[in-house]
Amino acid sequence: MTARSQKPAPSSSPSVAARIRGTWSAGTRAFARGSRVPYIVLLLLLVAFPFIDGNQSHIGIAQDAGRWILLALGLNIVVGYAGLLDLGYAAFFAIGAYSYAMLASGQFNVHVPFWFLLLASAFIAALFGVILGAPTLRLRGDYLAIVTLGFGEIVPRVFRNSSKFTGGVNGIVGVDQPFIPKVFGFPGYHFLFNPVPYYYVILAVLVISILLIINLRNSRLGRAWMAIREDEVAAASTGINTVTTKLLAFALGASFSGFAGTYYSAYLFVVTPEAFSFQAVSIVVLIMIVLGGMGNITGVIVGALIIYALQSYVLVQLPGWLNSLQSSINLPFLQGVDLGSYAQDSKYLIFGIILVGIMLLRPQGLIPSAQRKVELELGTQDEAVADLRGSA
């Protein structure tokens, strides 16, 4: 519509077909541009969610899912945009969590306010992103993955073994809970163990993060990342400083997990080194973005939600479901067989099978970015695809 309103109609009126074509293409363009209405409606629904659903455990689940989404969005910058396969993402999450736990607890009797540390730990994590990213700059693909994997293992171990500062295996218990101070006549509010305020914090952080990431994608920096992902040599020869650009990817990616870490330790009240292992965080977040669709924000969010639901709902409930199914059907040959405990034991087997299934059905991810989709459709003999596979 805009295209036509700008240009005055020519004196000889266009054919009906042309007019329909014009309207149609204007419509698709508006769609592609993306109307903001559905997003605003979604946001309003999310804001209203705690009022609609009074069940606190549901809100607790929602805020936990939000934290995973935040982690996935951060890793998506490193892996999806810049094409740097990072298997040690848990390290930055741990750094974020521990920097809050150490600076706001009885550990050193330091109590820095949550709101300040929420921002500061993003900077701390970004700094460590640069420190850990720097040695990997010359590496690509598989080699990069191995080194980042190493970092991901080292960091939680350091936290576990330096018990003087971090409480060792037991972690730090009694992390400060956030509160809104008494200012301007506001009575002040302590979060305590109520999930609702945490839910609003993570929602706000997520909304801001998503807006920032959308900005990044269509910026000078975002283009440079994608150029490096596509062809590093050409990118360097085209005038992109590959060193700073890659370090910025590590730093910005890590900063989001810094947010998530601070939030996580504040919510849990406790941090322990076990929470940041490879299989508990790094690989799960990577699965989220690969399964959802690398490089696509919507895809990453959907992937995070699905994996989160699978891990912390479906697999947890499965033994119970099977047991009740068994007792309701009551097949003779299943008598005395505890299906539920089998399911409990083979939880990760089932998880793996579901993942394999999804990836076979949709190798490009559930909601792929446009380029990933084309890449996969064009086959694997292509050099560019081989490059990408090597690096992502």
Added chain:
Amino acid sequence: MGTVLETRGVSKRFGGLLAVNEVDLRVEEGEIFAMIGPNGAGKTTMFNMIAGLYKPTSGQILFRGKSIYPIREFWRNYTPLLAGYYAVADRVRRGLGFGPMPLALRPHAVTTLGIARTFQNIRLFSFMSVLENVMVGEHCRMHAQVYDSLLRTPRAVSEERRVQERARDLLKFVGLERYSEEYARNLPYGHQRRLEIARALASGPRLLMLDEPAAGFNPQEKVELIQLIQQIRSQGVTIFLIEHDMKLVMEISQRIVVLDYGEKIAEGPPEQVRNDPRVVEAYLGKPA
């Protein structure tokens, strides 16, 4: 009319292979300068050294009188702080037995100085749009900082608009404006070569290095390419090209240098080079 690019005794050794041996070149401002030679003569190695992708084993490369390699004087000329850092780091590295500090500018710094290049085997950003490819070319002329990118500041927005407009102009210049939203890899081969040239031009170079720009072209495309190169030159960009098509080279270049087995065997205007017995020998072999 000054000298844009000069190499003095540049050599490159890969293990036991001496790919380029003591080559001296002078590319004058505003000319079309061609480098020819049989396969494996070291032409692309020469390009890669000038572009900062390889570090020469020895010799000097000067762009507009300032050194790209060795970089020592360059840093002294431009940033005292870096020169100081260089001196200290060099001492430390030598002391620890790591050898001297690497001396060459990195590729992006060479491009920022004003040398842009294309590749023999096309290296576009395949899954970025044609327009984005050209916009990446302008990266080193943009000023948006990280916070501009994150927050989409008015400065970044207006710069983005300006850069996009310039990219569209460049696409029009090479005749690809119709394809601006296509993926680069979906373009036909000839268009991809043109897009590479547009991307190189986007960095606003003084010297454009074209590595076999006519490879795989039919006669009609070659004529169009010659026109394009002439147009670029008429805008004040010096052209340095590698090409195997003798007819094209003889037609457009003012001066030609011939490499064979890494050595310069001839240099001069086309007629002179064509009749040089050493050149004939290099291409056709010794008379029996």
